[in-house]
Amino acid sequence: MTTSTSQPSPTFKPLYKQVQELITERIIEGSWKPGEILPSEFQLADLLGVSQGTVRKALNALTEDNVLFRRQGVGTFVSEHTLQKMMFHFFHFKSDNGDIPELPYAQLLETQLITPDEHLRTVFDLTSDEKVIEIHRVRSINNTASIRELIYLPHRYFADLHKEEKLPHSLYHYYQQHFNITVHKATDRLKAVLADDQDQSVLNIAAGQPLLEVIRTARALDGRTVEYRISRANSEDLHYLVELN
Amino acid sequence: MTTSTSQPSPTFKPLYKQVQELITERIIEGSWKPGEILPSEFQLADLLGVSQGTVRKALNALTEDNVLFRRQGVGTFVSEHTLQKMMFHFFHFKSDNGDIPELPYAQLLETQLITPDEHLRTVFDLTSDEKVIEIHRVRSINNTASIRELIYLPHRYFADLHKEEKLPHSLYHYYQQHFNITVHKATDRLKAVLADDQDQSVLNIAAGQPLLEVIRTARALDGRTVEYRISRANSEDLHYLVELN
DNA sequence: AAGTGGTCTAGACCACGGC
DNA sequence: CCGTGGTCTAGACCACTTG
Numbered sequence: 001m002t003t004s005t006s007q008p009s010p011t012f013k014p015l016y017k018q019v020q021e022l023i024t025e026r027i028i029e030g031s032w033k034p035g036e037i038l039p040s041e042f043q044l045a046d047l048l049g050v051s052q053g054t055v056r057k058a059l060n061a062l063t064e065d066n067v068l069f070r071r072q073g074v075g076t077f078v079s080e081h082t083l084q085k086m087m088f089h090f091f092h093f094k095s096d097n098g099d100i101p102e103l104p105y106a107q108l109l110e111t112q113l114i115t116p117d118e119h120l121r122t123v124f125d126l127t128s129d130e131k132v133i134e135i136h137r138v139r140s141i142n143n144t145a146s147i148r149e150l151i152y153l154p155h156r157y158f159a160d161l162h163k164e165e166k167l168p169h170s171l172y173h174y175y176q177q178h179f180n181i182t183v184h185k186a187t188d189r190l191k192a193v194l195a196d197d198q199d200q201s202v203l204n205i206a207a208g209q210p211l212l213e214v215i216r217t218a219r220a221l222d223g224r225t226v227e228y229r230i231s232r233a234n235s236e237d238l239h240y241l242v243e244l245n
Numbered sequence: 246m247t248t249s250t251s252q253p254s255p256t257f258k259p260l261y262k263q264v265q266e267l268i269t270e271r272i273i274e275g276s277w278k279p280g281e282i283l284p285s286e287f288q289l290a291d292l293l294g295v296s297q298g299t300v301r302k303a304l305n306a307l308t309e310d311n312v313l314f315r316r317q318g319v320g321t322f323v324s325e326h327t328l329q330k331m332m333f334h335f336f337h338f339k340s341d342n343g344d345i346p347e348l349p350y351a352q353l354l355e356t357q358l359i360t361p362d363e364h365l366r367t368v369f370d371l372t373s374d375e376k377v378i379e380i381h382r383v384r385s386i387n388n389t390a391s392i393r394e395l396i397y398l399p400h401r402y403f404a405d406l407h408k409e410e411k412l413p414h415s416l417y418h419y420y421q422q423h424f425n426i427t428v429h430k431a432t433d434r435l436k437a438v439l440a441d442d443q444d445q446s447v448l449n450i451a452a453g454q455p456l457l458e459v460i461r462t463a464r465a466l467d468g469r470t471v472e473y474r475i476s477r478a479n480s481e482d483l484h485y486l487v488e489l490n
Numbered sequence: 491a492a493g494t495g496g497t498c499t500a501g502a503c504c505a506c507g508g509c
Numbered sequence: 510c511c512g513t514g515g516t517c518t519a520g521a522c523c524a525c526t527t528g
Contacts, residue, residue, distance in 0.1 A: 051518045072495045073525035188487040191480040192437035192455035210437035210455035235436040242433040242487055244335060296499045317514045318506035
């Protein structure tokens, strides 16, 4: 660990930032896994040769960023993609009437290995011979087929996922458990579109119906793009919620 | 200021939190106005009888929350609704081709004083005889009429705004300058809808076109709801961008 | 009672901006 | 050069959880 009294430094990086990155790397490489407890502030301070206050600042920053989770009197833990975290951070569709937010059931329609088009290759930064997994499923909310999802995953990171007969509702938890991939950040792009033939049959709606299309690119802890997802929602009784701060 | 060694306290509130709230109140009541500089950390510490570190924690929290703005070597300032902050925090429509994000021109169509319906009365928590200002305007992006906006403001907070012939593009800056109302947080609810007759004529589109509808409720620093806004966007060449962290 | 994170303090020094 | 915020340290005590 570089001392704080380093050179006048055009490349100055605060100590707590270095600690932060070091801990992040340890999590990425799997030294500390989701759900596991980290050493205490004093132990980490001794381990890294910095003061407890500096470790604290790093841990708090990582907590702010949802990488860690702290409980007073207990310890500091690596965040897990639990269902409630998922609902809170990565699932923004809500019922118009503020009903009990049921966990949305997802029915798998098809899973296959495909040859990506130019756009997908760019998104995932793939070589020309790499394959992509396509998952086609439909979510029901309040017992109504409401959202059609097309999910694309680079085969490279997800091994034989496309051979599974069943997949859980919460894919992000599944990615984390089975492939050591933690979805950390995502970008959603929303548009209004008209339902195509497939939308009409899957969502059981008439021609000319407007749908809310959400295109998501999701990135892992290390910044790699690991998922591309197209959701098309019948927003008659739904909306997509955004909180601006 | 309550001392840190207070009673075992079921109503325990950290010192820095108290400092934070005190500073927020000062800003709300107008002692420190947008753009103005605050006393330095040490001056505030002396003023409030706490340590500099505690003041720092409060100021950093408020900076995180976009209430304040700090510049090393210069000082701490109350945030202003500048155009760039607006674009960054409260305007999420982007061109599909990542062109230079032009500042969207807004053309005023009509401004009038109306009697609110039940829903608007609830949103603003109005008494039965209070009026609401309605602003109808259209935003052009890349020289194309793209977004139709209906903006509702409680007359109580915005005096004679509805008598203005012209309004600036950035309403939030205008609210702040003329009515001491700082839009701090907002909730957007998005749906896909079909264009109605008015949409068709204002946005110059055909019947049956899908539109991205964004319904926003905006709240001031003190938590009051101060604006209700319906935006209907032709999302053919546009999208609404959301970053999830 | 012991151990954890949370708060508060005091002091030193660094980086930055303006005079 | 001075004053500002930014970093780092060391130590005390509080609040919470577990055994």
